[in-house]
Amino acid sequence: MNAASRNALIAVVGLAVLLLLHLDVWRPLPAGPYFGWMPEELLFRLLWMLLAWVFLIWFCARVWREAD
């Protein structure tokens, strides 16, 4: 498998994992509040956004080819 195919596969798997987490099939966090105020739902979603952001940075570096 060449690097492009491997990266495409990783991207598909990463996207699938993020979507499954978004669908709430598994909630890893115990009930909050965290830091004295943050509801568990908000913390979970912010962590999800952080994961998504890391995924996007990797995606832009490895999968998105500049055609210009």
Add this chain to the structure above:
Amino acid sequence: MLEIGVAVALYFAVVLALGVFATRRSSRSPEEYFLAGRGLGTVVLFMALFGTNCTSFVLVGIPGISYRYGIGVFGLNAAVVALGIPLTFWAIGSPARRLARKLGALTPAELYARRFDSRAVGVVFFLFFTAYTVPYMVQSVKGAGITAAQATDGAVAMWQAGLAVLVIALVYTSLGGMRATAWTNVFQGALFLVFMIAAFFLMSRSLGGLTEATARVEAQDPDLLRKTDEWLFAPRKWASWGTVISLTVIGFPHMFARLMAAKDERALKSVCRLYPLALALLWVPAVLIGVWGAGAFPGLEKADSDRIFQLMADAHMPAWLGIFGFLAVIAAVMSTLDAQLLTLSSMLVRDVSRPAPQRAVLAGRLFGVALAALVFVLSILWKDESVFAISRWAFEGYTTLVPALFLGVRWSRFTGPAAVASIVVGNALLILGRYELYPTVGFLPVFWAFAGAVATGVVVTLVSPRGSS
């Protein structure tokens, strides 16, 4: 009241000055007017996209809906778009930008008309873009009106504020085209982003700190601090709405046109990296202000909950900063309205009516005036609808266009008839589903509309003779 008048006058003066300045920096070519010479670099492109993307839906509608349904609104909307929007910029925006440059297309409808060598395809795109952009503009104008009425204790009526933002947006959009709207978006986007971050800290401090603000909500209605299974939080509706909110933005013609104006691929990539950060900075305050508002101002019903953002700004921020809250909403509204007016006018002139070149600008401006008048009338007629409800109607419609937008730039075999069939079938399923004329088995009608649009586009292409694209 005097302070608000002065602040608004200053704001309008800055926006108009930017519009005039941009005009002087622009050449007179159509490519310059409609797409800023295809030269938007990272910073202006990012702010133009972000400013255009965020409207009173975020600053008025989201606090209002969070007031009623709680913290789950954040995951329902904000989290998933942080991934969905950048990915659609890559999947559709990037090839569309390249293709538009190659074909010399200046509007989204023109791009697909030239791609399929069919004027009819361009007209179909224009009609559906317009059908869903008009209600989206209505929610913007409504949001400005609600905020103005609240900020001035009713001294400025909703219709007066709506009329003012429409007229000002028309003026500077007519003056300088895409470059003017992009530059004003930098100012407007910065204004509402900075305000929301400041509002988050100042309001929480005024409420006794983050812990106290949360405790008040817990005492009022603990369900607001967790995601329940009601409304759009039910699993199948959650999945359906996740599809809509992730995909709809690329279907906004005013966003699509800005992507076509990107200077290069690198600028577009940089925007995708920045987008999730900016969304988090804007949406966390927007949702929490609504949730905290449920503890501070209980009892607002339905569309009345759209007032919560300005109620919180008035009650929990210094008076002079509360005025900025009002300006932030106006900025968010106008930064979208200008782009919508420009994009729809340019599509009419280039893709539908095609007047003689010397009449093109006049025709575009007249259409802009007619469009603004229609939006103004509808904003009065739909006064009892919430900002979120009107936006939802538009978002679901835009989602039905996405399969044709995607397949049109990513699949060389995709045909014009397939694009039209995909759009028509998707919209038919959306309308039939809204009237419950087929079983949706727990999903939103738009879920089936989207699936139907994809299937139709693929099947019609596969049964078409090869080489007919």
